[in-house]
Amino acid sequence: MCFVEQGVDLVVPIKRLDRAKTRLRGAIGGPHAEVVLALLLDTVAAAASARGVRRVLVVCEDTRVAKEIAAELAGTGVEPVDEGGLPGLNAALQHGADLVRADDPGGVVGALQADLPALRPEDLTAAITEAGGRRAFCADRQTTGTTLLLSAPGAPLDPRFGTGSAHAHLASGAVAVRAGLATLRCDVDTAADLAEATALGLGQRTAYALAKRSTAGP
Template identity: 40%
Template structure:
């Protein structure tokens, strides 16, 4: 069985994606974050092996959207110096308190080009106790999968997280999953996912911002 329970963490959307400040206003960045989160959840939710999604967030708009999409929502705990990993660890603990021993997936929340088939393939091929999907930069982490049903999630997202997760015993997965590997932090990332084809919510947001479509830009659909 390749079933898993997923966890995402999303901070206040008004404070997110500062590296897009030269391309988008604060309000536009907040709208884009919510749109990308929605497309990520829609894609993940189309994977039968994903049994539940828990979203840890302090943001009321994210919480409302997550509940609308069928996710369980957990308030962000006091974080100290490491809010993302603290939130993901809290989400993992909450999942096992509700579901018992189970496999865990920590997934980035800004993967607007994610295809359900990519995530399903990851769940099928990841047989190690701890696996990592390294992002397109080669240094970040798109997803962390824990197959051992009682092992802690021990997330190490942040700067050079790919190395940190490998050093913690995670085996890098080598499949061709461009949508899964491409989170969005910079204008170049945004161009990259647009070329891959983003989901309908991100597409709508970008059109509202006045981004002209590239000729032949694909639009990701979830069947």
């Protein structure tokens, strides 16, 4: 079976915008939440346009996220769902995975980080293709974290995000996708990460938000 043609359902978790990406706070001028939202929107827009992605479910607890998805990404396959006060990232991911599993018990579910503003759809498609229906993950550029986790068809997602998640996912039996895929590996937690993403080419919303912040007066 070609899993790119079958389609993968992705779950993307995001905290309240004011509490997300705290290590970026102060590294950029202007309202922090605006840039965090731009990171998310560029990520999910790229993911939704990748061949092999059928649906993108954004698990959030911030009404601003749902509002912007409805305004900017209607009809793209991106949809928000209320996190409902779940305790942490892995619980939010499991909640989203359960929701998509209810619609397609035998499908492939993936967890994608919300901070990949340089993501190119072809890199995500390449990772899905290489996984080939196996439970698989893509490590971040530091090789310690995880930017993408894919289940096997109909099997548990079993997310183990947190410190050292790449090792945790490998130890749990997931296979690592190949080297390369630079835009899928470039999550943004720090100013240095943002510089790397900028060099790869930011999505239009993040580029606009940063440009607006840099030209804003005191």
